[in-house]
Amino acid sequence: MIDLRSDTVTKPTEAMRKAAYEAEVGDDVYGEDPTVNKLEETAAEMLGKEAALFVTSGTQGNQIAALTHCRPGDEVILEANAHIYLFEGAAISAFAGVQPRPIQGVRGAMDPQDVAAAIRTEDIHFPDTTMICFENTHNKAGGAILPLENMQEIYKLAKEKDIAVHLDGARLFNASVASGISLKEYASYTDTVQFCLSKGLGAPVGSIIAGSKPFIKKARKWRKRLGGGLRQAGVIAAPGLIALQENVERLADDHHNANYLAEGLANISGLVVENNVETNILLVNVEKAGFTSDSFLKELKNKGVLAVPFGPSTVRFVTNYGVTKDDIDQALLAVQQLVNEI
């Protein structure tokens, strides 16, 4: 099977398995796991933040941001197709008790004027706006890179009003490798940032949330409350360290492969690539070729290729290090056959 469903399907490398086996460990709830501590220090340093916390998943990292920055009854501004809004089971409402205020963006970027207009003023009827969320790269927008200037402008607005800014940077490393803008620069226009070790970076488990020391102190307590205080977590943190040391630059290969796949698919009659492919995600509309996303994916699976539906006639492909250029050629052949057969 050629698995293009997500970059979460990547399996740990030999080096990661070896590092897990050899990891020095301790009880992380007591702060005594040297491998977890090293991962947190390394991640904080890479992002230019004071401190970081190893969390079980991206979703947990985003929840901890909402729980730490906000109080129940507050309002959170986010993009209308944000992962936090669409794909996290309304967890920010269920756990942090906040109300989302979605703003329709363009390629994942909210217009700063729309954000300014959505920030609540002091009024007995209104909730308080206490957090604004970015998503970079933007998943639903097809791995779109949020422009740095957009983050800059909205961050400035937020700081004038004393509102916390959180970056859902599940794929921030993809944005950085593709744009050449450093992680530190992106992170300088947000108070807190979550990124996934378990996606394109290839680690088996975990995310990082980073921010100021006081933020991370509170976040650590929220992680414990959520049941995310782990013990000898060095065995899962060690692969995360390898991910940061060895797997960052190679994300460029995934981006090349995604572009190559997009070019190939665009040449197959009836298929329309919906997004400008900037990173490792591409969205393909299959309607004109006579398919729904479900019928297309069922046939494609029979030919040994996996992808996921992203709407009634949109299919999402995500390149990852388990997929080579030869695999992409094979996948293109399978799609061509599929379209010819209909």
Ligand SMILES: *Cc1c(COP(=O)(O)O)cnc(C)c1O
């Ligand atoms: C995958 C993803 C998450 C959630 O990460 P999990 O580790 O799957 O919980 C959050 N935000 C974005 C943009 C994502 O793509």
